[in-house]
Amino acid sequence: xxxxxxxxxxxxxxxxxxxxxxxxxxxxxxxxxxxxxxxxxxxxxxxxxxxxxxxxxxxxxxxxxxxxxxxxxxxxxxxxxxxxxxxxxxxxxxxxxxxxxxxxxxxxxxxxxxxxxxxxxxx
Amino acid sequence: xxxxxxxxxxxxxxxxxxxxxxxxxxxxxxxxxxxxxxxxxxxxxxxxxxxxxxxxxxxxxxxxxxxxxxxxxxxxxxxxxxxxxxxxxxxxxxxxxxxxxxxxxxxxxxxxxxxxxxxxxxx
Numbered sequence: 001x002x003x004x005x006x007x008x009x010x011x012x013x014x015x016x017x018x019x020x021x022x023x024x025x026x027x028x029x030x031x032x033x034x035x036x037x038x039x040x041x042x043x044x045x046x047x048x049x050x051x052x053x054x055x056x057x058x059x060x061x062x063x064x065x066x067x068x069x070x071x072x073x074x075x076x077x078x079x080x081x082x083x084x085x086x087x088x089x090x091x092x093x094x095x096x097x098x099x100x101x102x103x104x105x106x107x108x109x110x111x112x113x114x115x116x117x118x119x120x121x122x123x
Numbered sequence: 124x125x126x127x128x129x130x131x132x133x134x135x136x137x138x139x140x141x142x143x144x145x146x147x148x149x150x151x152x153x154x155x156x157x158x159x160x161x162x163x164x165x166x167x168x169x170x171x172x173x174x175x176x177x178x179x180x181x182x183x184x185x186x187x188x189x190x191x192x193x194x195x196x197x198x199x200x201x202x203x204x205x206x207x208x209x210x211x212x213x214x215x216x217x218x219x220x221x222x223x224x225x226x227x228x229x230x231x232x233x234x235x236x237x238x239x240x241x242x243x244x245x246x
Contacts, residue, residue, distance in 0.1 A: 013194045014137040014138060014192075014193075014194070015137060015138065015140070015190060015191075015192035015193070015205060017138070017140035017151075017153075017190040017192075019142040019149050019151050019188075020149075021144070021148065021149050025144065026142050026143075026144050026149050026188060028140075028142050028188045028189075028190050028207060029190075029245070030140075030190050030192055030205055030245065032194055032203065034194075049246070050246055065142075065149060065151045066151075067138060067140040067151050067152075067153050068138075069137075069138035069140075069153055070137075070138070071136045071137070071155055071157075080155065082138060082153055084151060122152070122153065123172075123173055
């Protein structure tokens with residue numbers, strides 16, 4: 001699911017933007033590629049500082065979408081690869097995922113655990 | 124509206140992701156910072172290759188949101204600045220905006236003209 005090109009993208013710094021949906025409509029937020037911790041085949045850990053609206057939307061049942069992309073990775077049309085990831089997330093403020101994030105980032109209040117269920121390479 | 128820091132961000136390559144909303148829910152797509160042409164105080168031109176769902180959503184009344192960010196520009200908390208832009212867009216397949224895009228990118232079928240009405244610096 002989280003293929004080789006996605007792992008290559010994450011080695012290049014850049015914004016990793018994501019979107020959820022809730023009572024106030026579409027909500028976009030972002031982290032940095034370098035902050036994302038890939039766990040196994042289909043899970044991304046994201047450190048949570050703010051993200052209060054993202055959390056509210058997710059806990060009200062919103063799915064999450066994220067775009068990961070880098071001009072420095074080869075895509076369909078030569079330079080530049082990008083992927084749209086869709087799935088569901090949970091916010092964890094204790095346990096192993098939280099501890100992993102907290103050990104890297106003092107400011108985290110939770111780990112966002114993003115289970116990716118669909119990956120599409122962008123043209 | 125499109126301040127100095129945003130113009131600095133656009134000088135660094137990276138994905139510029141945007142979201143609209145329509146009958147199929149939230150739709151994310153992206154361009155590259157280097158492809159965006161800033162016109163005046165509040166307008167961004169974006170070259171359109173695919174973007175069929177984005178166009179359909181916008182022409183059905185969706186607003187558009189975009190995140191522009193770079194770790195190489197100073198933000199609120201030291202390195203890394205990011206902005207959430209909201210506004211409305213139009214797709215133009217002729218005229219001056221289209222010609223500008225077409226002269227840079229042979230593959231464009233339209234210019235997306237994004238009028239930014241709200242800018243928020245991300246913490």
